[in-house]
Amino acid sequence: MSITLKNVSKIYKTGDVETVALKNINLEIKDGEFIVILGPSGSGKSTLLNVISGLDTPSTGEIYFNDIKISDYNEDKLTKFRRNYLGFIFQQYNLLQNLNVRENVEIGSAVGKNPLGIDEVLKSVSMYEERDKYPYQLSGGQQQRVSIARSIAKNPKILFCDEPTGALDEKNGKQILNIIQVMNNNLKTTTVVITHNTNIAYMADRIIKMNSGVIVDIIENQDKRKASEILWA
Template identity: 60%
Template sequence: MSIKVEQVKKTYVTGEVKTHALRGIDLKIKEGELVVILGPSGSGKSTLLNVISGLDTVTEGTIRVNNQEITSYNEKKLTSFRRNKLGFIFQSYNLLPNLTTYENVEVGEYLSKSPLSINDILNQVGLKSEKNKFPYQMSGGQQQRVSIARAVVKNPSILFCDEPTGSLDEDTGKQVLKVLQDLNNELGTTIIIVTHNIAIKDIADRVIKMRSGEIDEIITNDQKIDAKEVSWG
């Protein structure tokens, strides 16, 4: 799915204080792109992800996904859009502790009208032999891969990732990025990764750099590198 953002602004009001989180964003993301949105805390990158995905509303402007204006949707239609079209991966894994790996991924399957095979996805993320383990029996990287499998089994058109390696060490972070890169290459899923980690930029088709609620720079990578080759330091 393609995304078109036009003059999007987001202002939060707390009492008499106004915070301008987004200041007139214009952005196009092509179907099948892997895009990294970079920026320090407070730059607006997570807010941009939230409004593009329909988790939050805009103050001004329009967002179109495959030419459908999601900024005109009511809450019921937004909920349906998120359930049927989108996948989400966050820094916190949000796994259900009393469910096995397979059962946690099955939760994602239940939310989809056209799910992928759970066993195929577990194999793809390297967890087929771990499918009967509970979260407490797994490392942080394995739990993050379970959360990826749960999002991907829905067969989403767009996968949103908010700091997916933020709590992981270098080796585990690279493993997670490799899974995302492979999914993008093999399934053609549009993937948007929000991060403050500049090392991740080299795996993207394009890098969106943000500062103070604005797009500061857009970089196109003519030569992407394999996630395993990312220079973390």
């Protein structure tokens, strides 16, 4: 599923003060592409991800998924769209503490139109043996793998990742990135990752660099690497 943004801006208002978070963004993300969005804090990258994914609405401009114009959707339609087509991985794991690993993943599977097999998903993230454990019994890296399993179990068309390795060490971070990369390669899931770690950009098909709410550069990656091959910062 492709994504197209046309002249998208986002302005936040607090009293009489206006803050321009995004300014006239034009961008096309191709079906099956792996995109990394880079930029310092306050550059607009998180706002861009939220607006693209329907977690927030643009102040002006148009957003299309294939030929579906979601920028005109109300909250009910956006909720249904996200549930049917999108997956999310956040820095926070957001697991339900009273459910075990398998039950947490079942939540993702239950809302998918064409879900993947839960056991196969758990095996793909190396969490099948821990399927009966609860979140408090897992390490941070294991919890993030369960979070990913929950997202991919619904078999989303597009996967949005907001600093997915921000709280992890190098070993666990690379394991998580490998899972995301394998899903992109094998299932052709369009993948959008925002990160502070510039080395993760080497995994991408294209790198979107942002600053002060605008796209300052788009780089075609000529040296695409596996997760295991990138340096860590």
